[in-house]
Amino acid sequence: MVETGPLDPSRGGGGRIDRVDDDEAGLFALVDQVRRIRALTTGGLFDTDLDPLTAQLREVADRLEAASASTERRQAVTWSTGDYVTNCPVVGRSNVLAPPIAFDILDDGTLRGEVTLGLEYQGPPACVHGGMVALLFDVVLGRANFHAGATGMTVYLDVDYRSPTPVLEPIVVTGRQVRVEGRKIWAQGAIHAGDRLCATAEGMFVEPGGLLLENRRRLAGG
Ligand SMILES: CCCCC/C=C\C/C=C\C/C=C\C/C=C\CCCC(=O)SCCNC(=O)CCNC(=O)[C@H](O)C(C)(C)COP(=O)(O)OP(=O)(O)OC[C@H]1O[C@@H](n2cnc3c(N)ncnc32)[C@H](O)[C@@H]1OP(=O)(O)O
Known part of the structure; x- marks a missing residue:
């Protein structure tokens, strides 16, 4: 049974975690612009000819593709720098899928994190998609x-x-660890x-053994 007392959304205080503000490469700033486009194109209705805009976006995508490191190298970066968080699909500032939420x-x-999800996360009318709700909890x-x-x-x-979890209105997402027994963890x-x-939500998590750690070492190139 989930104990909602400690998950009271009106609780305040605390300090920000996981937030990476160093944007030396300008990646977060670029992704912010992609996010704006992502939001506007869901149910997109525009009072303009889209063809020239599409051509401009294609050019931008072509330039980024030509300048980009390989998928393998980028995957390695997400692990070698310990920078998984900036690429996470919920909190990651460089992941366009992420709203992103700050906790x-x-x-x-x-x-505790507060967020307003846009139409791109809609499932039933005016509601957040249930799969997205599960993703928020998992993270x-x-x-x-x-x-x-x-x-x-x-x-x-x-x-x-x-x-219903509403889109276009602030929601508060809370989570906490409740128990650890050996490699098993409940939250x-x-x-x-x-x-x-x-x-x-209640989740059970298991500290992985060798395989995952080995994957991480391999992807990080050491
Ligand atoms: C998240 C940490 C990952 C760590 C990676 C390493 C470094 C990373 C550094 C930073 C990480 C930052 C973020 C992490 C990124 C993303 C995480 C997002 C969360 C996810 O997106 S994650 C994807 C979805 N997730 C899976 O893809 C899991 C598939 N799974 C497995 O890969 C194996 O399952 C494994 C390896 C977990 C354990 O395998 P294993 O062989 O080591 O252990 P074993 O099977 O013995 O289970 C031990 C005890 O748990 C019980 N048990 C197992 N499963 C159960 C179940 N379903 N219900 C009830 N009990 C269960 C058994 O019954 C036994 O209990 P008992 O000991 O009492 O018999």
């Missing part, structure tokens, strides 16, 4: 585990959708819109 850590280790629980010092791969994620989370409970 604060409260004094008891609970993570907030995983980040809470990481900051609590015991982290693992998700082996089980139980999401209860209790009331719980909630999503609220105002003080309305939209969804709760």
